[in-house]
Amino acid sequence: MEGVSMSLEGSRMKEEDSYIANVFQRYPVELVRGKGAYVWDSNGKAYIDFMAGYGVALVGHCNDKVVDAVKRQAERLITCHCSCYNDTRLEFLRRLVSVAPKGLNKVFLCNSGAEACEAAIKIARKYTKRHGIVAAVNSFHGKTMGALSITYASKYREPFKPLLDGVNFVPYSNADRLEELLEQDSRERRSIGAVILEPIQGEGGINVPDDGYLARVRELCNKYDLLLILDEIQSGLGRTGMLWASEHWGVVPDVMCIAKGMAGGVPMGAVLARQEVMDALKVGEHSNTFGGNPLACAAAKATLDCIIEDDLVGNASRMGKYMKDGLLALKDKHKVVRDVRGLGLMLGVELRFDVRDVLMDGLSHGLMMLYSGRNVIRLLPPLVVDEDIASRALSILDRLLTREEERRGVV
Known part of the structure; x- marks a missing residue:
């Protein structure tokens, strides 16, 4: 049944492509529901959403x-x-x-x-x-x-x-x-x-x-x-x-x-x-x-x-520090990371290579992220993100960077 469901989802995405102007770089996922820092696709799969509609889901999806x-x-x-x-x-x-x-x-x-x-x-x-x-x-x-x-x-x-x-x-x-x-x-x-x-x-x-x-x-x-x-x-x-x-x-x-x-x-x-x-x-x-x-x-x-x-400004400050510290630890661990920068929950991870493969791999691991230029991962979490969600996202990103280094032969 899963294969049938994926086939139907792919068919709908192709149909949407046939109608909508070809001006967007599109992610191969059909989102149907969101709550807080999560979105779900038409197959029921959950994603931590650090794309947030390019920062639009500021106070969380369906607040x-x-x-x-x-x-x-x-x-x-x-x-x-x-x-x-x-x-x-x-x-x-x-x-x-x-x-x-x-x-x-x-x-x-x-x-x-x-x-x-x-x-x-x-x-x-x-x-x-x-x-x-x-x-x-x-x-x-x-x-x-x-x-x-x-x-x-x-x-x-x-x-x-x-x-x-x-x-x-x-x-x-x-x-x-x-x-x-x-x-x-x-x-x-x-x-x-x-x-x-x-x-x-x-x-x-x-x-x-x-x-x-x-x-x-x-x-x-x-x-x-x-x-x-x-x-x-x-x-x-x-x-x-x-x-x-x-x-x-x-x-x-x-x-x-x-x-x-x-x-x-x-x-x-x-x-x-x-x-x-x-x-x-x-x-x-x-x-x-x-x-x-x-x-x-x-x-x-x-x-x-x-x-x-709800003090979301304060939460952005606290969680931004938590996430940035975690990203800096990943920088120390992974040679593929060139720089980490940003303030609060507006964060960027600059890689030494194009980030496209990392973003696509992120989808399969349940994490949605953005690009900012060809080699910068942009993270714009909803301001309602908590430490548990941030920790999960950092863990996924750790695995993604490991895979990217293996793929590129970085030692």
Whole structure:
């Protein structure tokens, strides 16, 4: 019967492939259920989910508070355009602004991280009246045209050029190079209006900046009268062991983009900004249809309540240390591991080889992980992960690395 079941699962996956656009690197698994830090496939096999929908299952799959909030809201009102007022939206906005970095008290609600970055670009252009923007080498901000313009990887950019002009890339965690560019611009063109950075780079390899870097960037933005935009789409909402990753370095941006897990799995994104910055946009200059819908707002309010009231930020800090210590022990044990880095539950394991085989082997052992570039395993566990689950995951990864070394003849 198992063979028949696997055959049916494979048939459904092939059928889905026949319909859906061929733009995703796909894992050969059909997921049908999730709870906490686990997901189950259509054959009933359980997986420890350290992929978490690319970090979206922030408070765990089917979190009880989120599920209850969605059920209640779905029975009252599902859609309400932002041209009308809504009680659920107001409750969420109050909660969000109450925990936002100081001064970020105006919000634009949208549906994804890429949308948030698109809005941030327009806000920066309108407020500064300058079209130039500085992003970082190995940055990732999305794949829509504006967000793609400030995303570094040529494999994403080249097929769609020309992109937005006025974008400059400088090395990440190198404030001197940024200052050189800004000084040159101030003398010659005065075209740059904003700097956008991920406090910790996700897609680019789980790159943590040197201490003092973000504070120096903040100083440079002040000196040259630029907006500092921080993309906290992956790093925000407690993942790194602080509510906002920028808090590790005491930096407050002018504009902040969030998304991914902010609504517990329901699609949602947001841009937060200082009031005078957001107020540069006038009625009709930027809007959307679904942003701020009551269903997403109910889910997001419940998600924030979970993060704050259940101390998931503290758990991310504690479990992040536990996991990082375990990963560093694996680094000492396995020559195939080149580096371990990250903060909280945003972790990367850099190997000396392509990670694809390790990720695929992980599925057969009941562990789902992500890539971050070709040779970095990215681990984004739900913030509800406990020591037992983390220990199991580390044990599986230990076996996977042993197999990889045997496969490659590493002694």
